[in-house]
Amino acid sequence: MARDAAGARLAFGGSSVTHVAADLGSLRGVRAAAARIRELLDAGELPPLRGFVGNAGVQYTNALTETEDGLEATFAVNVLANHLLVRALGGHFGTPARVVITVSDTHFGDLRHNLGLVPGPAWSAPEVLARPGAFARPTTATAGSTAYSTSKLAAIYLVHEYARRLPGIDVIAYNPGFVPGTGLARNAGPLARFAMRRLLPVMARTPLATGQDAAGRHLADVVLGRTPAPTGSYVDRHRAARSSDESYHPERERELWDAAERLTASYPSRPCHGCHG
Numbered sequence: 001m002a003r004d005a006a007g008a009r010l011a012f013g014g015s016s017v018t019h020v021a022a023d024l025g026s027l028r029g030v031r032a033a034a035a036r037i038r039e040l041l042d043a044g045e046l047p048p049l050r051g052f053v054g055n056a057g058v059q060y061t062n063a064l065t066e067t068e069d070g071l072e073a074t075f076a077v078n079v080l081a082n083h084l085l086v087r088a089l090g091g092h093f094g095t096p097a098r099v100v101i102t103v104s105d106t107h108f109g110d111l112r113h114n115l116g117l118v119p120g121p122a123w124s125a126p127e128v129l130a131r132p133g134a135f136a137r138p139t140t141a142t143a144g145s146t147a148y149s150t151s152k153l154a155a156i157y158l159v160h161e162y163a164r165r166l167p168g169i170d171v172i173a174y175n176p177g178f179v180p181g182t183g184l185a186r187n188a189g190p191l192a193r194f195a196m197r198r199l200l201p202v203m204a205r206t207p208l209a210t211g212q213d214a215a216g217r218h219l220a221d222v223v224l225g226r227t228p229a230p231t232g233s234y235v236d237r238h239r240a241a242r243s244s245d246e247s248y249h250p251e252r253e254r255e256l257w258d259a260a261e262r263l264t265a266s267y268p269s270r271p272c273h274g275c276h277g
């Protein structure tokens with residue numbers, strides 16, 4: 001949705017809405033947005049920060065899409081952008097505060113949760129996952145979907161680590177279920193885009209999928225604390241539930257935190273011609 005349209009919808013009913021634009025695929029862009037939000041908070045132009053929703057996400061038809069930072073784009077947007085924002089805004093949260101990161105059923109990687117439509121995650125060292133070509137046959141749509149499910153597993157790992165490392169803030173992973181009709185298939189071929197836009201929305205009338213309005217309501221319920229969920233938990237649509245067995249892995253969680261810290265640190269990851277100092 002265009003930013004102005006989104007702002008207008010959010011402001012419906014008299015709420016005050018401020019927007020700060022950011023390309024979440026650019027570390028520089030995310031840093032600049034976080035700095036602007038901090039400025040507005042410090043100046044009292046925004047009320048104390050009580051929540052953060054990391055809902056943006058992408059899926060590509062390959063595992064080779066590269067950002068300006070030399071990162072694989074799925075990992076950059078779905079994992080590192082949220083990490084950078086949570087860290088950059090960390091000191092500005094009031095109490096109580098909730099951080100909610102949108103994840104996905106695809107992290108299970110089994111027939112029951114994905115109807116066999118999306119390959120499961122394929123974990124490896126975070127520094128490898130963060131770079132283009134981390135998965136087998138990286139030019140294929142299967143590799144792109146594997147990058148997606150793996151990024152959602154990574155997001156759950158970080159939620160567990162945030163819960164340990166960010167006292168005073170409730171951090172929750174939210175799974176909307178399959179939500180047909182959104183723009184998530186925008187990078188797919190014409191047939192898949194047509195199916196996502198025109199055919200699959202019919203599924204939203206069955207228990208196999210979630211309508212877009214319901215997914216939005218469930219997300220709002222999590223952020224506003226109307227869905228009871230302890231910090232570090234996984235909310236499946238409207239109730240706290242257990243995520244996959246693989247998603248509870250303190251060693252991977254710590255490793256991923258360390259890598260995310262390194263990857264989002266303020267140095268250019270590639271030689272920067274023309275940079276000084």
Ligand SMILES: NC(=O)c1ccc[n+]([C@@H]2O[C@H](COP(=O)([O-])OP(=O)(O)OC[C@H]3O[C@@H](n4cnc5c(N)ncnc54)[C@H](OP(=O)(O)O)[C@@H]3O)[C@@H](O)[C@H]2O)c1
Nearest residue numbers: 001023024025055056057102103104177178179182183184
């Ligand atoms: N649809 C599903 O079946 C499903 C299932 C489970 C989880 N999810 C998750 O739900 C979340 C929302 O996805 P959706 O299905 O609603 O898809 P969507 O319609 O494509 O929404 C994705 C959002 O992410 C934003 N975004 C993507 N790349 C960005 C970037 N580089 N910089 C700034 N914003 C960026 C998009 O902004 P623009 O529109 O401005 O590009 C859009 O608002 C995602 O995290 C997705 O993984 C979706």
